[in-house]
Amino acid sequence: MDIVDTLMGALRTGLGLSGAVYAVAGIGLNLHFGYTGLLNFGHAGFLLVGAYGLGVTVDQGGPFLLGVAVGIIACIILALILGIPTLRLRADYLAITTIAASEILRLVTRARTFEDYTGGVFGLNRIADAFYAANPLPDGTYGFGSLTYSHNLAWVILVTWAIAILFAVTLWLLMRSPWGRVIKAIREDEDAARSLGKNVFAYKMQSLVIGGVMGGVAGMMFAIGIQNLRADFFDPLFTFFIYAVVILGGPATIWGPIAGSILFWAIISFSAGFMGDLVDAGVLSSAIFSDQDVGAFRFVVVGLGLMALMVWRPQGLFGRREEMLLDAR
Amino acid sequence: MPADTAATTLDDVPAEPGASKHDPILVADDIRKTFGGLVAVDVEHLEVPRGVITALIGPNGAGKSTFFNLVSGFDDPDRGQWSFDGQEISSKGAHTIANMGMVRTFQLTKSLMKMSVIDNMLLAAPEQRGERFVASLLPWTWRSQEQDVEQRADELLDRFGLSRMRDDYAGTLSGGQRKLLEMARALMVNPRLIMLDEPMAGVNPALTQSLLEHVTALPDDGTTVLFVEHDMDVVMDISDWVVVMAEGRVIAEGRPNDITSNRAVIDAYLGEHHGESATARDVEETDR
Numbered sequence: 001m002d003i004v005d006t007l008m009g010a011l012r013t014g015l016g017l018s019g020a021v022y023a024v025a026g027i028g029l030n031l032h033f034g035y036t037g038l039l040n041f042g043h044a045g046f047l048l049v050g051a052y053g054l055g056v057t058v059d060q061g062g063p064f065l066l067g068v069a070v071g072i073i074a075c076i077i078l079a080l081i082l083g084i085p086t087l088r089l090r091a092d093y094l095a096i097t098t099i100a101a102s103e104i105l106r107l108v109t110r111a112r113t114f115e116d117y118t119g120g121v122f123g124l125n126r127i128a129d130a131f132y133a134a135n136p137l138p139d140g141t142y143g144f145g146s147l148t149y150s151h152n153l154a155w156v157i158l159v160t161w162a163i164a165i166l167f168a169v170t171l172w173l174l175m176r177s178p179w180g181r182v183i184k185a186i187r188e189d190e191d192a193a194r195s196l197g198k199n200v201f202a203y204k205m206q207s208l209v210i211g212g213v214m215g216g217v218a219g220m221m222f223a224i225g226i227q228n229l230r231a232d233f234f235d236p237l238f239t240f241f242i243y244a245v246v247i248l249g250g251p252a253t254i255w256g257p258i259a260g261s262i263l264f265w266a267i268i269s270f271s272a273g274f275m276g277d278l279v280d281a282g283v284l285s286s287a288i289f290s291d292q293d294v295g296a297f298r299f300v301v302v303g304l305g306l307m308a309l310m311v312w313r314p315q316g317l318f319g320r321r322e323e324m325l326l327d328a329r
Numbered sequence: 330m331p332a333d334t335a336a337t338t339l340d341d342v343p344a345e346p347g348a349s350k351h352d353p354i355l356v357a358d359d360i361r362k363t364f365g366g367l368v369a370v371d372v373e374h375l376e377v378p379r380g381v382i383t384a385l386i387g388p389n390g391a392g393k394s395t396f397f398n399l400v401s402g403f404d405d406p407d408r409g410q411w412s413f414d415g416q417e418i419s420s421k422g423a424h425t426i427a428n429m430g431m432v433r434t435f436q437l438t439k440s441l442m443k444m445s446v447i448d449n450m451l452l453a454a455p456e457q458r459g460e461r462f463v464a465s466l467l468p469w470t471w472r473s474q475e476q477d478v479e480q481r482a483d484e485l486l487d488r489f490g491l492s493r494m495r496d497d498y499a500g501t502l503s504g505g506q507r508k509l510l511e512m513a514r515a516l517m518v519n520p521r522l523i524m525l526d527e528p529m530a531g532v533n534p535a536l537t538q539s540l541l542e543h544v545t546a547l548p549d550d551g552t553t554v555l556f557v558e559h560d561m562d563v564v565m566d567i568s569d570w571v572v573v574m575a576e577g578r579v580i581a582e583g584r585p586n587d588i589t590s591n592r593a594v595i596d597a598y599l600g601e602h603h604g605e606s607a608t609a610r611d612v613e614e615t616d617r
Contacts, residue, residue, distance in 0.1 A: 170466065178457045178475065179465035185441050185452050191403065192439035196453040197427035197518055198460075206462050326442045326500035 002280070006273035008146040014266035017153065017225040020160035021218050022264065026245040026257030027167045028214025033243070034251030035175065036207040037187035039095035042082075043215050043242050045102030048234035049074045050216025051223040052109060055124040056117050064130035068220060075216030078105075079209040087204045099236060110231035123230035124223075131156075131224050156225040163221065164258055167214055172254045183207060184252075244306060250316025252323075259317055264302065271301035339378060339570055344583025344591075347374040354379040354522050354553045355400065355431070360409030362392075362399055362577075369395045370406070371577040377522070382544065382554040384564040386588075387574035388598055393557045394436060396574070397526050401433040402426045414521060428455055432520035436527045436557075438507040442500030446491060449499050449510060450482035451475075453517035482517060489513040489543060505536035512543060516552070523547060525556040529563055541567055565589070573597065 013019065025047060032038040053071030058064060082101055086094045109118045118124070135155040142154040149157060174180050182203050185193040190200050223229045241264070249260025275294040278284045289297075309316070315324045342348050353376035362370040370392040377383050385393050398404035400411050402423035410419045413431045421429075441449050457478065458464050459471030486492045489509045494502060499510060508528055515523055528544065529537055545567050547554050558564050564571060564585065571588045573581040575597035581588060588594055 173466050173468070174462075177465035177468065178451070178459035178471060179462055181444075181448060181452050182460055184444060184448075188441045188443055189439050191423075191435070192441055193452070194403070194423045195401070195427055195433055195435070195439070196514065197424050197432075197455055198452075199422075199424045210462075322498060323443045326498055 002277045003274075005146050006270060006277055009273050010266040010270035012143075012147050012149075013269035014262040014264075015147075015157070016149065016265070017157055017160065017222075019262045019265045020157055020164060021222045021225065022242060022245045023164040023258045023261035024160060024167060024221060025215050025218035025242045026249070026261055027164065027171060028211040028218065029242050030246050030251060030253075030257050031171060031174075031207055031211035031214070034246060034253070034256075035171075035180070035187060036183050036204060036211075037091065038087075038204060038208060038211075039091050040098045040208070040211070041095045041236070041239060042098030042100070042102030044234040044236065044238035045098065045105045046075050046078060046212040046215030047219030047222065047238065048102070048105050048109060048231065049078050049219070050213075051219035051229055051234075052118060052124075052231075053216070054220045055127045055223055055229040058127045058130070059119070059124050060117070064128070067127075071216050071220050072213055075212045076209050079212040080205070083205045083208045087201055087208065099239075102234065102239065103236065106231045106234050118231065119229075121230070121232075123228060125228050127229060128224035128227055153225070156221065160221045160225070163217060167217075168254055168258060175254070179203075187252075244302065247316055248306065248309065250319030253316065253318035256316055256318045263317070267302055267305055268298050271298040339381065339584065342378075344581075344587035346579045346582050348376070348582050350376045350378040352379045353377055355411065355413055355555070357400060357411040358409060360396070360399055360406050360411060362395055362404070362406045368577045370399060372396065372409075372574075372579055375572065375579055377553070377555050377572075378570055379553050380548055380551065381569035382548060382556070382567055383570045383572060384568035385555060385557045385572050385574065386559070386561075386564055387580075390576075391574040391597075392577040393574055394526060395577075397433060397524055397557065401431065401524060403433075427518060427520075430519065430521040431524070432515045432518045432522070433524035434511045434515055434526055434528065436530065438504070438511050440499040440502065440507040440510055442498060444499060445496050446486065446499050446502070446510060447479070447482060447495050449514050450486060450517055451478055453514045454478040454481070455518055478517075485513045485516055490539065503533075505532040505540070508532055508540060509536070509543070512540075516547075520552060522553045522555065525554065527557050527559065529558060529560055537563075 025043060028046070029040060029043045032040040050071040053074040054067035057067035057070045082094070082097055086097045108114065110121050112120050114120070132152050132155065135152060137151040137155050139151050141148045141150055143149055182193060182198050185198070186200055186203055194200050245260040245264045246257050248264055249256030249258065272294050275284070275289070275297055279286050279289055279294065315321050338351050342350055355377040357372055357375045360370055360372045361368070385396070387393055395404065399406045402421055402425070410417065412418060413426065413429060416429065418426050418429065441452070444452070457471065458474055464470045483492070486495060489512070491506065491510060491513065494506065499507065502510060512525065512528065525544070528540060532540060541563065544554060544556070568585060571583060571585055572579055573588060573594050580593045580597055581591045583591070
């Protein structure tokens with residue numbers, strides 16, 4: 001039966017590399033957008049900087065772990081550069097600055113000028129050989145039915161999901177502490193937090209740095225997973241998909257980005273697979289619905305799904321409805 | 330310091346703008362703020378007496394709220410210096426000033442609606458170890474302090490009659506209850522000077538009395554009060570000292586009795602052509 005295969009395929013994508021990478025990135029963005037109220041529209045920039053920090057270091061002959069450290073430090077520097085001029089201003093200034101910065105980073109990375117380091121438009125390849133050399137899983141495939149991954153893919157996916165859970169637990173610890181209380185207060189009313197003696201700028205900066213580093217790690221895992229790094233992966237659409245993941249799962253919830261990411265990629269994969277099945281079965285004529293249409297159509301389904309969510313469950317899968325209702329002031 | 334003994338120290342203070350007090354807690358000098366061509370605040374010299382309740386009154390647009398914003402660090406003046414408790418704070422940020430013990434509230438209440446009442450209170454406690462990033466990940470480093478803070482918060486909620494709503498979202502409280510919460514929350518910071526911007530605005534009469542009692546009780550704990558208010562009955566009732574502003578300047582200062590008969594005040598409220606018998610109180614009523 002095709003539908004079972006299609007469902008398994010959807011689950012495979014949701015639980016696979018895409019699902020895991022977007023979950024990690026979503027947790028970082030959730031700290032920015034969901035908890036602190038920072039409108040970071042350039043999260044892809046953090047992923048790019050993390051991925052290239054690792055990629056360039058390894059490509060230049062540096063050790064893998066040094067590359068990871070370089071990626072993380074680069075993300076911290078990016079957060080400082082973005083935050084110092086904008087975090088004292090209104091929220092929209094950060095939004096404009098981050099989306100512009102992420103595009104600048106993408107265009108600079110693919111420019112010929114830096115081709116010797118970044119590989120220009122062709123990017124970098126085989127940057128994670130050391131990572132796969134450390135794979136403890138024996139050769140073979142893992143999973144059951146059509147839900148199987150090769151041993152190398154299974155290794156990346158396992159590590160990425162482990163990072164996602166580690167980050168989620170970290171966020172959970174942060175948000176139940178007095179630190180998280182200040183962060184949530186800032187999201188609601190900066191002036192109230194300031195009038196009670198909280199250094200709002202410092203907290204927003206910390207949030208931007210931590211969420212940015214989480215994004216950078218997601219970028220690294222993405223580059224490791226596909227053993228290939230190109231600047232054009234990290235376009236604004238990447239950022240908006242991460243937003244879709246966060247909103248789907250429910251902003252300001254611990255497990256929201258993880259569930260949102262699995263669901264997002266499962267829906268994308270399922271809608272494409274299902275339409276393909278319908279075309280194959282002759283229900284839909286391939287004359288009006290070609291393979292390319294199927295590829296585009298899946299985003300229509302996701303868009304409709306998000307609209308339905310906003311109408312019937314605006315708080316996302318895990319969000320608390322009472323909090324949404326208190327929004328009107 | 331009990332209000333009555335504190336008030337006696339004001340007995341020999343002349344009722345004139347810029348009068349010097351025996352032990353001022355807030356001293357402002359030559360503060361000026363303009364918005365384009367409009368001079369919003371132009372205060373030559375003002376001393377706020379310690380340990381008593383001082384009211385800041387004046388017609389709409391007199392610069393009271395702007396003055397609040399300036400001295401609490403929420404807005405920057407064109408020029409001027411001011412000090413709190415002997416320390417210069419002109420260039421300090423709002424959060425630093427609050428941490429030093431000078432805490433303000435807002436005309437439009439800033440309850441954190443999506444946080445519970447108790448979280449609103451806990452947030453305000455100063456110098457929490459768990460507010461530092463690394464420490465926040467290690468609950469055992471801040472748990473005992475958190476319990477102390479929570480106990481103090483519960484005592485304050487009890488005093489302000491909000492214990493019943495302890496775990497409700499602050500957004501579900503009525504307007505008056507939010508004013509109460511905001512005042513209780515400000516007290517969590519352990520202020521030496523609390524600045525209340527229209528604490529009675531929008532509060533129903535039943536709650537006004539209870540709010541007033543809370544305000545008058547503050548000096549008993551050693552907290553100095555400076556408040557902006559439009560209701561003249563309230564001002565005359567509870568304040569030990571009254572400062573009148575008009576068009577950005579301090580035009581009069583004195584005990585409540587001095588103010589009701591002050592010509593400059595009456596002029597400011599009614600314009601210069603008015604009946605001889607008008608007092609500030611009558612004016613306030615015609616104003617509505």
